[in-house]
Amino acid sequence: xxxxxxxxxxxxxxxxxxxxxxxxxxxxxxxxxxxxxxxxxxxxxxxxxxxxxxxxxxxxxxxxxxxxxxxxxxxxxxxxxxxxxxxxxxxxxxxxxxxxxxxxxxxxxxxxxxxxxxxxxxxxxxxxxxxxxxxxxxxxxxxxxxxxxxxxxxxxxxxxxxxx
Numbered sequence: 001x002x003x004x005x006x007x008x009x010x011x012x013x014x015x016x017x018x019x020x021x022x023x024x025x026x027x028x029x030x031x032x033x034x035x036x037x038x039x040x041x042x043x044x045x046x047x048x049x050x051x052x053x054x055x056x057x058x059x060x061x062x063x064x065x066x067x068x069x070x071x072x073x074x075x076x077x078x079x080x081x082x083x084x085x086x087x088x089x090x091x092x093x094x095x096x097x098x099x100x101x102x103x104x105x106x107x108x109x110x111x112x113x114x115x116x117x118x119x120x121x122x123x124x125x126x127x128x129x130x131x132x133x134x135x136x137x138x139x140x141x142x143x144x145x146x147x148x149x150x151x152x153x154x155x156x157x158x159x160x161x162x163x164x
Contacts (some may be wrong), residue, residue, distance in 0.1 A: 013139040020058035022105040023079060026046040026160065028120035031101055037157040039101075048103065053079035054139070060104045060114055062151040072076060075114045075146045077102050082139040084128060095142055096126040102144075103155060109156065113155040118148030 030045035041047070051058075057080035065074045081088055099120035104112045115121040125143035129136065 017107045018059065019056060019107055020053070020060065020079075020104050021107050021109075022103075023051040023053060023058050023077070023160065024103040024159065025051060025121075026101045026103070028099040028115060034101060034116045035157075036113075036153045036155060038049055039103075039113070039155075039157065039160055041160055046161050047113065047163045049163050051079055054082040054137075057137075058104075060102070060112065060152065062114075065147070072149060073151055074145055075083065075118075075121065075148060075152060076140075076144065077104065077114060080137050080139060080141050082137075084130075084139055087138055089128070092126055092128065092140060095140075095144075096123045098122075100127050100144065103159065104152070111155040111159075112152040114152045115146045115148075117150055118146045119144045 026039070026041070026048045027045065030041050030047070031039060032042055033040045057078070059078055061074075061076040062073050063076075065072050099115075099122055101113065101115035102121055104114060107111065121144040123142060123144050125141060127141045129138065129141055131138045
């Protein structure tokens with residue numbers, strides 16, 4: 001297959017603010033199918049989990065990775081939860097060991113789906129920090145990544161039910 005451009009690329013004439021406004025994590029094992037316009041979950045799950053992250057700490061990336069002549073996309077999400085509550089501590093191991101898909105809403109209001117293909121987003125960092133200086137992270141810091149064959153897709157479907 002030839003990889004040829006099919007249209008010109010240009011920037012939108014508008015202001016852009018980086019970062020996320022919302023983040024939903026879905027257990028990868030609970031997904032029966034996921035497309036640009038729909039996510040179907042198992043009959044027992046039917047739930048996404050919202051992450052209330054500290055302002056200015058949530059984001060996602062999609063980067064081309066080239067290794068040994070192979071090309072693939074490394075998807076990543078980062079966020080900090082400014083809490084050291086027992087509930088957060090109880091979920092830290094699940095975040096560290098689980099595999100996830102993520103629905104990320106950017107600050108322009110668009111939703112992107114990551115972890116749809118591949119093994120799913122997996123943690124490379126789950127750290128509980130007290131911080132040293134007043135402005136340091138005082139809670140949970142999470143970095144996740146997924147190596148796969150696509151960039152995040154613009155998601156246009158309905159959001160799954162969100163756990164309370």
